[in-house]
Amino acid sequence: xxxxxxxxxxxLGALSGVLAGLLIALPGLVEAFTGxxxxxxxxxxxxxxxxxxLLAALHRRQASVAGRFGETAYVANLIGLGLFGxxxxxxxxxxxxxxxxxxxxxxxxxxVPALIGSAVVFAVGCALFGAAMIRARVFPRVPSWSYATALxxxxxxxxxxxxxxxxxxxxVVGATLTWLATAALRRPTGTPSRRPGALTQHP
Numbered sequence: 001x002x003x004x005x006x007x008x009x010x011x012l013g014a015l016s017g018v019l020a021g022l023l024i025a026l027p028g029l030v031e032a033f034t035g036x037x038x039x040x041x042x043x044x045x046x047x048x049x050x051x052x053x054l055l056a057a058l059h060r061r062q063a064s065v066a067g068r069f070g071e072t073a074y075v076a077n078l079i080g081l082g083l084f085g086x087x088x089x090x091x092x093x094x095x096x097x098x099x100x101x102x103x104x105x106x107x108x109x110x111x112v113p114a115l116i117g118s119a120v121v122f123a124v125g126c127a128l129f130g131a132a133m134i135r136a137r138v139f140p141r142v143p144s145w146s147y148a149t150a151l152x153x154x155x156x157x158x159x160x161x162x163x164x165x166x167x168x169x170x171x172v173v174g175a176t177l178t179w180l181a182t183a184a185l186r187r188p189t190g191t192p193s194r195r196p197g198a199l200t201q202h203p
Contacts, residue, residue: 013057017181025174045092048085073128080125083118123152
């Protein structure tokens with residue numbers, strides 16, 4: 001049975017989100033035992049790119065009930081994901097292979113403030129979009145709350161040395177994205193919804 005044309009962006013975004021979640025959770029689980037490796041860094045670097053279609057799918061699913069706050073949160077999260085995704089790509093596929101001394105020499109001028117700024121914008125965007133999902137009540141509450149809290153933490157703690165804590169946080173974030181993606185796949189698009197507390201109109 002073919003998927004209706006209007007449903008395909010959501011389906012594709014959700015499938016991409018499942019992949020994004022696995023690309024975070026599985027390397028995080030491995031790093032809990034092995035530490036950061038070239039292989040885990042490679043897969044972690046790719047995850048933000050696959051998260052972009054998921055974010056679009058989640059917004060599309062709840063746009064009718066999320067209102068202006070949801071739209072603003074989506075744009076903020078989209079910008080933050082683009083910035084932080086680029087920083088994560090560079091850190092995992094470029095800086096990973098440099099010695100600490102070279103990294104200190106390379107990250108001069110506006111580089112460090114730019115990296116910190118991208119993490120802050122990403123954290124704020126995730127917190128806002130997570131709040132929008134909590135308010136809209138389209139997706140399960142547990143991953144919605146996790147999106148609003150765990151994803152900002154992964155950005156704000158990115159500068160810390162790798163540890164069991166950071167590995168566990170990667171697993172939680174990956175599970176959150178996978179849960180939201182599968183929820184988007186299960187629920188049909190185009191289903192009318194009302195905001196909490198909205199008045200029911202009678203003919």
